[in-house]
Amino acid sequence: MNDTKRFCFSCDLKDNPELIEKYKAYHAPGKVWPEIVKSIKDAGIIDMQIYLTGNRMFMVMDVDETFDPVHKAKMDADNPKVQEWEALMWKFQEALPWAKEGEKWTPLEKIFQLI
Template identity: 45%
Template sequence: MKRYALALDLHNDAQLIAEYEELHRNVAPEIEQSITGSGITRMDIYRFADRLFMIMEANDDFSFTDKAAADAANPHVKVWEQLTWRFQKAIPGAKPGEKWVVMDKIFELSSDERSDG
């Protein structure tokens, strides 16, 4: 299993942010299928003000390149991406046209909760 953290910004407009959140309460089955069909097993999106943070888990066969190619060939995803770009803006440091930016992991803490006794 692979885990990714990604970031993206929204336009800092309360009405647009509310509309964006509403869109994500009613994601079309075709969009959900494009996500799970690519090998993504879990996706959570969090928001603070106009900043979005996504945690994505995928199987070991997942590839961003393959996902992008599949999305480019999927008319439902193309419409979704055009619709959501109305609300989104590139995060500082993103490449031109880049939406979600993969973040680098800089720290990890885990604990083993098993008891020896």
């Protein structure tokens, strides 16, 4: 069995119900561009889920042993279709108030796990 690791992140959407609905439509089943899905899978991400409450999103990524966040960032920077998607999504998104400079999705700190 492969070792998997979980990463969790948060990001806000602009607090505008119309924009939130459009963002959700872009992420409905079968609506994310196939090049984006391929890019995600090619990076070693085996599952990704995004949850929404109000305008705050939470992303959960399960990755395999080949995943490297630095390599994924470089892959994304070198992929024009990913850059196009990210520019489009940024029209709906905004960084958390405490995000670091240039940080879009802020890593979450795990503070509890039921064992």
